Amino acid sequence: MGLKEDVQNTLGELALDFLECQGDLSVTVPKDKIVDALTKLRDDLGFDFLSDVFGVDNSAFYEKLAKAKAKKKKGEEDKKEEEPQGPPPPRFEVIYLLLSLETNRRLAVKVKVPEDDLVVDSVTSLWRAADWPEREVFDMFGIKFKGHHNLKRLLMWDEFPAHPLRKDYPLEGQGEERIMEYNDND
C-alpha cells in the first residue's frame, strides 16, 4: 500500500512493526522515541490531526495466544526442537490515532509499555488534544505520562484505589465507595 511505503520511508528505523487489518494500518514505534516519530509523521507526511489516544491491556490476549500455541504444540509432539522461552511481551500498549486533513488518510501509532516501566513521554507539546486522553489512560490503566502538566484522575474520583480497565480488575468493582466529608462550619 502506498501508505506503508511512505511511513517506512519517513520513519526509517523507528518503525518496528506493521499491522494491517481490513485497510487500516498501524505501526509500532519504540517507547522512548514516540515524540520524534510523531513529529516526523506530522511534519513530513502531513498527519496533522490527532484523533484519539488510548490504552489497551494485552495480558488476556497474550494468555489466549499462549494457550492456543500450547495446544498446537501438544498436537505436534514429534517436533524435537524446543523454542526458547523469551521474556514476556509488554503488557500494555498506548495507541495514537492520526488523521491527515489533506489526504484523509488514517494511521495508528502504537507504543508497547511493559508492566515494570509504566512511563511514556507526553505528546501535549505537539497537540493539545492529547491532554484529557492521556489523563484518562492514567486513570484507567496507571500509565504515567512524563511532561503532562496536570496528570490527575479524570473519570474516577481522586482517591479511587485501583485502575479499572485493567484485565485483572473485576467488572463489578471491589466495593469502593466515595466518602466525602463536608465541613459545614467553615
Next chain:
Amino acid sequence: MEVRRPTIEDWDNPGDIVTINIGPSHPAMHGTLRVIAQTDGETIVSAEPEIGYLHRGVEKLGEHLTYHQFIPLTDRLNYCSAITNNVSYEMAVEKLMGIKIPEKAEVIRMIMMELARIADHIVCIGILGVDLGAFTPFFYLFIQREEIYEIFEWYNGARLTNTFGRIGGVEADLPEDFEERWKKLVPNLRKAIDETDKLLTHNRIWMDRTIGVTPFFPEDALNWGFTGPCLRACGVKRDLRKDEPYCFYDQVDFEIPVGKHGDVFDRYIVRMIEMEESIKIIDQAIKIYKEFPPDAPLMAKVPKIIKPPVGEVYHAIEAPNGELGFWVKSDGSDKPYRIKIRPPCYMVYQAFPELVQGEMIADLIACLSSLNIIAGELDR
C-alpha cells in the same frame, strides 16, 4: 478578528479572586458537569471542568458482552441522537468482519441518521435558548421532536433509545406510510425552524448575548482536536460525510455550512442550517429508496454468533456533534477484546478553560450550552 486572551498577570489584585463552584447539580449544567471557576468580580480568571459524574463503565462492560449485546449500550452514549451511535458501532464491526451490507439497508440507515441529526440539533438549540432565557423556541421545537419520536416509534418501537440496526444491515423495512408521514412533518418542521429563526436570529438581545462570545481561531481548534459544528463554526470546512463518505452520502447533494468567528452565534447558525440540509438529504434519500424493489434484502449473510477474525479497526462517522469513532479489537472469540469510543464532545470540552477565559459568568453558561456537551458521551 484579533483576540488576545488575558492572563492572570493582567489582574492587579489576585487576592480578590473568588472561587465559584458551578454544578454538578445545576440548572445550566447539562446533567452532571462541574466547573470550578475562579472569578475576579464577574470576569473569569480560570475555569476548570471536572467530569466523570456519569462514568458508567461502558467500555469495560463491552468486554463482557457479545457484539450484539453491546448495541443497546451504544444507545445510551449520545442519548439525543441514539441512532447515530448504533450505526457507527455496527459499521465498525462490519468493517472488522469485512462484510458489505445491502444497499437498501444503507439508504434506510442514512434516512434514520439524518432524522436523528435533526432531533439532536433541536435539543441543542432549544436548550441553548432556555439557558439564555428564551423559553419559547424550546416549546415550539419540542413539538416537532415529538413528531420525530412518533416516526421512530412507528419504525422501531422505542422513542429515545432505539436500538436501531443490526450487525449486517437493518432489522426491518421502512413502514409503508413513511413517505406520507414525512411529507406531513416537513412543512411543520420548516415552520418551527422558521419561527425560531424569526424569534432569535435578528433579535437584539440574542445577538448581544451570542455574537463575539468565546470566539476561537481555526488553528487552535484543529490543535485541540475539534470536529463537528464547533469546528465548522470556526471556519474549517470538514465533514466526514464529504471527506470519507459512507452509505449513500456521495450520491446526494448538500451543503456544509461554515462560520467565521467560531463564537456562540456561529455555532447556533451552523446547526440551524444543518437542520435544513438534513431535510434536503432525506428528501433525496427517499427518492433513492423508492428505486429498490420491496423485497430487496435488508441483512447481509451474517452468522448467528459473530466471531470476527483477530484484528483491530477504527471507523468513524459524522455524528451531530462531530467525529464519533469506534476502535474495536477482536481476539477471535464472540466477545470484543477492547472497544474504545472516541466521543466528539470530549475533545471540545477539554478546550473549555481556554474558551471562556476573560469572559463573564453569563457567557460561560452560553458557551457551555452551545458546545452541546452530552454527559453520556463525555464520560461513557
Next chain:
Amino acid sequence: MAFQAYGGEGWLLTKLEQLINWGRKRSPWPLPYGTACCGIEMMAALASGYDLARFGAERPSFSPRQADVLIQAGTITKKMVPVFKRIYDQMAEPKWVISMGACACSGGVFRTYSTLQGIDLVVPVDVYVPGCPPRPEGLIYALLKLIEKIEKDHPLRKKAAEIGIGG
C-alpha cells in the same frame, strides 16, 4: 377535643389532616434531577406535549430548598453519591422521591464498578418508575400515584409520634 387529638383518632384530627393533605397534593413542586437519558424524557414530560404542570408540578425548581418532589431521572454513579445525598438532605420536609428509569431504580443495564445499583441504597424512595427510558405518561402516572400516597398520609399523627405524645 385535646384528648381526641392526642389519642390519635377523632373527627377533628382527621379533618385537619385531610386539609393539610389537600394543600400538599395539589402542588408538588418538582426538583428535576436529570442526569442521563431519562432526563430527556423528563424534559419532554415538562414540555407542552405531555404537560406535567397540569397536575400541580407548576414550578420546576432547581434549588432543593424550594422543591417538594425530587424526580431522579438517570444513573447515579458512585462519584455522584455524596452530591446527591447532600441535595436530598437540603430539601425541607415534607419531601418525596420519585425514582425514574431503570438506572435509578436498580442500576439498570450498568452493573459495573462505578454505578450505584439503585438510589434506594442512599435515599428513601416513594414511587419507582420502570422503563429505559419510561414514557412521559409513565412519569405522569408516577406523579398521580404519589398524589394518591400524599392523600393517605397522616402528617399530624407522625408529628405527634415524633414529639412523643399520644398512645
